[in-house]
Amino acid sequence: MDYSIPPELAMFVDSVRQFREKELMPLEHEFLIKGSFDAKTRTELEEKARRQGFWALEVPEEYGGQGMGTLATCLVVEELFKHPAMFEFGGSPEPVLYKCNEEQKQRFLYPIIKADHRCCYAFTEPSGGSDVAAIHTTAVRDGANWVINGTKTFISYAERANFVILFASTDRERGARGITCFLVEKGTPGFSLSRSIPTMGDDWEPHELVFDDCVVPDANRLGDVGGGWALVNEQLTHGRLKIAAFQLGMAQRSIDIAVEWAKSRVTWGKPIASRQAVQWMLADSVTELDAARLLTYRAAWLADEGKPCETEAFMAKLYATEMAQRVTDRCLQILGGLGYSKEVPIQSFYRQVRVWRIGHGTAEIHRWMIARDLLGLSARD
Ligand SMILES: Cc1cc2nc3c(=O)[nH]c(=O)nc-3n(C[C@H](O)[C@H](O)[C@H](O)COP(=O)(O)OP(=O)(O)OC[C@H]3O[C@@H](n4cnc5c(N)ncnc54)[C@H](O)[C@@H]3O)c2cc1C
Incomplete structure (x- = not known):
C-alpha cells in the first residue's frame, strides 16, 4: 500500500489476516457447499476470535472496548471479507446505543459489549424502506407506556437478537421528525417474528417482525420523542x-x-x-x-x-x-x-x-x- 497506514495498525490488520487464514480459510469449502455456517461453528469462531483479542474493537475505551477508529474498522472488515462467510468480530454494538441513558446502558449496551447479547435494527416496512418519513408503524403513548402496532420487514439477524432497535412514528403529521426509537426486548407480549425471508445471499435470511398492541415502557424509549431519525442518520x-x-x-x-x-x-x-x-x-x-x-x-x-x-x-x-x-x-x-x-x-x-x-x-x-x-x-x- 502506498498511502500511509500507521505501522501499528498495519501490524494489527496483519494479525487479522493470520486469523482469517488459520481459522476461517479451512472452513471455506464447507461454507461454499452448505451456503452457511451453523450456529455452533459461528459461535466457536467468535469465541476463538475473542480469546485472541478480537472483541469490541470499535467500542470506545471508556466502555471497556479497544477504541478503534473508523479507518481501522474499515481495514479490519476489508481483511475479514476476503472470506465469503461475512464473518465479523463480536462485541461491537450498533453506534446508536451509545445514546442510551445510564439505566438503558446497563440493560442494552453493556450486555452486547460484555456478554455477547445481540440486537437487530428495524426500520424497513412492507410499504417501503427508502421513504423514511412514510413509515406506518405507530407508537401511541398510554400513561407511562407506549403501544406499538405495525410490521417491519427484511430485518437482519432478528432470530439471534435479544432486542430490536425499533423505529416507529409517534406523530405521522411530522414525517421524519415524528419518528421515535424504542428498544423492544424479545419476549415482550405482542412482539413476534412472523416469517423468515430467504434471499440470494449465503447465510442471510432476514425476518418480518409484527408488533400487535405491543406495550413498551417509556423507559425503553431511546432519545427524544421525534428524535429517532436524527439518531439513526448518524449511525x-x-x-x-x-x-x-x-x-x-x-x-x-x-x-x-x-x-x-x-x-x-x-x-x-x-x-x-x-x-x-x-x-x-x-x-x-x-x-x-x-x-x-x-x-x-x-x-x-x-x-x-x-x-x-x-x-x-x-x-x-x-x-x-x-x-x-x-x-x-x-x-x-x-x-x-x-x-x-x-x-x-x-x-x-x-x-x-x-x-x-x-x-x-x-x-x-x-x-x-x-x-x-x-x-x-x-x-x-
Ligand atoms: C438482505 C437484506 C437485509 C436487510 N436488512 C435490513 C435490516 O436489518 N433493517 C432494516 O430496517 N432494513 C433492512 N433491509 C431493507 C433495506 O434497507 C431496504 O430494502 C432498502 O432501504 C430499500 O427499501 P425497499 O426495498 O422498500 O425499496 P423501495 O424504497 O420501495 O425502493 C424501490 C426502488 O425504487 C427506488 N426509489 C425509491 N425512491 C426513489 C426516489 N425518490 N428516487 C429514485 N429512486 C427511488 C429505489 O432506489 C429502489 O430501486 C434489508 C434488505 C435486504 C435485501
Missing part, C-alpha cells in the same frame, strides 16, 4: 463506510483468484493472462478497486478527524458497491465454468455484493443525496 454514515470496506475485501480476493487462474490456465498454447481481453478485465478491475479504496479510506479518515463526511460516505458506498458488482462479474468470467461453481468463492461474492446496492440506502437514493449536496438543495427538494 448510517458509519455503517455505509463499513459496507464500502466489505466490497474492497470481496473484490480484492476475487481479483487475487482471477490473477492466479489467468496465469496458469492455458488455451491455444498460451496462458489466458497473455490475452488482451483478459488483461483488460483485470486492469479495469484493479483500477476500480483502487479508486473505491481511496474513496473509502478518505471518508473513514475524515470521520476519524471528526470532520463532516456524509457525502464522502455516500460516494464511497455507491462507488464501492457498484465496483464490486463489476469486478466479481469479470473475475467469474475469467475463471469460466469454474467461476460459476462452488469450488471457488467468486460466485458467492458475486451474489453477496448485490444486496449492498439496496441495503443501508439504495444506489439511487445515494445518487440523489450526492446531487443534493452538490446542488445545494434542501431535504425537501
Whole structure:
C-alpha cells in the first residue's frame, strides 16, 4: 500500500489476516457447499476470535472496548471479507446505543459489549424502506407506556437478537421528525417474528417482525420523542463506510483468484493472462478497486478527524458497491465454468455484493443525496 497506514495498525490488520487464514480459510469449502455456517461453528469462531483479542474493537475505551477508529474498522472488515462467510468480530454494538441513558446502558449496551447479547435494527416496512418519513408503524403513548402496532420487514439477524432497535412514528403529521426509537426486548407480549425471508445471499435470511398492541415502557424509549431519525442518520454514515470496506475485501480476493487462474490456465498454447481481453478485465478491475479504496479510506479518515463526511460516505458506498458488482462479474468470467461453481468463492461474492446496492440506502437514493449536496438543495427538494 502506498498511502500511509500507521505501522501499528498495519501490524494489527496483519494479525487479522493470520486469523482469517488459520481459522476461517479451512472452513471455506464447507461454507461454499452448505451456503452457511451453523450456529455452533459461528459461535466457536467468535469465541476463538475473542480469546485472541478480537472483541469490541470499535467500542470506545471508556466502555471497556479497544477504541478503534473508523479507518481501522474499515481495514479490519476489508481483511475479514476476503472470506465469503461475512464473518465479523463480536462485541461491537450498533453506534446508536451509545445514546442510551445510564439505566438503558446497563440493560442494552453493556450486555452486547460484555456478554455477547445481540440486537437487530428495524426500520424497513412492507410499504417501503427508502421513504423514511412514510413509515406506518405507530407508537401511541398510554400513561407511562407506549403501544406499538405495525410490521417491519427484511430485518437482519432478528432470530439471534435479544432486542430490536425499533423505529416507529409517534406523530405521522411530522414525517421524519415524528419518528421515535424504542428498544423492544424479545419476549415482550405482542412482539413476534412472523416469517423468515430467504434471499440470494449465503447465510442471510432476514425476518418480518409484527408488533400487535405491543406495550413498551417509556423507559425503553431511546432519545427524544421525534428524535429517532436524527439518531439513526448518524449511525448510517458509519455503517455505509463499513459496507464500502466489505466490497474492497470481496473484490480484492476475487481479483487475487482471477490473477492466479489467468496465469496458469492455458488455451491455444498460451496462458489466458497473455490475452488482451483478459488483461483488460483485470486492469479495469484493479483500477476500480483502487479508486473505491481511496474513496473509502478518505471518508473513514475524515470521520476519524471528526470532520463532516456524509457525502464522502455516500460516494464511497455507491462507488464501492457498484465496483464490486463489476469486478466479481469479470473475475467469474475469467475463471469460466469454474467461476460459476462452488469450488471457488467468486460466485458467492458475486451474489453477496448485490444486496449492498439496496441495503443501508439504495444506489439511487445515494445518487440523489450526492446531487443534493452538490446542488445545494434542501431535504425537501
Ligand atoms: C438482505 C437484506 C437485509 C436487510 N436488512 C435490513 C435490516 O436489518 N433493517 C432494516 O430496517 N432494513 C433492512 N433491509 C431493507 C433495506 O434497507 C431496504 O430494502 C432498502 O432501504 C430499500 O427499501 P425497499 O426495498 O422498500 O425499496 P423501495 O424504497 O420501495 O425502493 C424501490 C426502488 O425504487 C427506488 N426509489 C425509491 N425512491 C426513489 C426516489 N425518490 N428516487 C429514485 N429512486 C427511488 C429505489 O432506489 C429502489 O430501486 C434489508 C434488505 C435486504 C435485501
